[in-house]
Amino acid sequence: RKEVEQDPGPFNVPEGATVAFNCTYSNSASQSFFWYRQDCRKEPKLLMSVYSSGNEDGRFTAQLNRASQYISLLIRDSKLSDSATYLCVVLGGKLIFGQGTELSVKP
Amino acid sequence: GAVVSQHPSWVICKSGTSVKIECRSLDFQATTMFWYRQFPKQSLMLMATSNEGSKATYEQGVEKDKFLINHASLTLSTLTVTSAHPEDSSFYICSASPQGGRQPQHFGDGTRLSIL
Numbered sequence: 182r183k184e185v186e187q188d189p190g191p192f193n194v195p196e197g198a199t200v201a202f203n204c205t206y207s208n209s210a211s212q213s214f215f216w217y218r219q220d221c222r223k224e225p226k227l228l229m230s231v232y233s234s235g236n237e238d239g240r241f242t243a244q245l246n247r248a249s250q251y252i253s254l255l256i257r258d259s260k261l262s263d264s265a266t267y268l269c270v271v272l273g274g275k276l277i278f279g280q281g282t283e284l285s286v287k288p
Numbered sequence: 289g290a291v292v293s294q295h296p297s298w299v300i301c302k303s304g305t306s307v308k309i310e311c312r313s314l315d316f317q318a319t320t321m322f323w324y325r326q327f328p329k330q331s332l333m334l335m336a337t338s339n340e341g342s343k344a345t346y347e348q349g350v351e352k353d354k355f356l357i358n359h360a361s362l363t364l365s366t367l368t369v370t371s372a373h374p375e376d377s378s379f380y381i382c383s384a385s386p387q388g389g390r391q392p393q394h395f396g397d398g399t400r401l402s403i404l
Contacts, residue, residue, distance in 0.1 A: 213391060224381055224395040225332065272391065278331040
């Protein structure tokens with residue numbers, strides 16, 4: 182079993198759609214959780230941290246369920262510029278990256 | 289903010305060549321830097337942790353004699369892929385943070401290595 186697993190992609194959605202990404206992790210001792218965004222052939226960039234209480238940053242909402250070892254990212258009113266690969270990342274001694282879910286937002 | 293620079297961004301070499309990739313922290317000192325590798329459609333995989341002034345710590349399955357890491361100063365770590373072969377073709381990325389191993393890590397632009 183992979184340490185961090187994400188929804189298989191790609192997700193193809195129209196502009197303005199709401200899209201949700203899911204992620205599960207296997208190590209219950211994991212300490213911190215993040216969503217990164219990676220554009221094609223570029224380095225990953227931190228999108229947001231994920232807290233147990235849930236957190237929101239504009240159109241982006243992240244949630245963490247430690248009991249289920251589950252993380253989610255919700256993007257509302259998606260824009261063309263949201264097209265990218267979204268990486269679920271878990272920190273437990275080292276950063277462990279999921280394989281990413283590709284999002285393509287179409288006009 | 290913290291900036292990490294990586295060089296070169298793209299390398300195309302013949303099989304058997306050794307390739308050196310540099311990772312620099314431009315506006316902070318980094319006692320620890322991380323080297324990752326990413327194959328197409330796959331996740332970033334940590335290869336090794338580079339420690340200033342001491343030996344790097346390699347992840348299981350990563351050959352230390354194949355991937356030489358040198359962290360001789362607080363702002364520079366280098367990864368040398370020795371005698372590179374086509375299977376070493378990948379996207380190599382480094383990261384560093386002013387807080388060592390803590391988040392947020394700042395990533396270099398990555399180096400795309402293609403071995404013919």
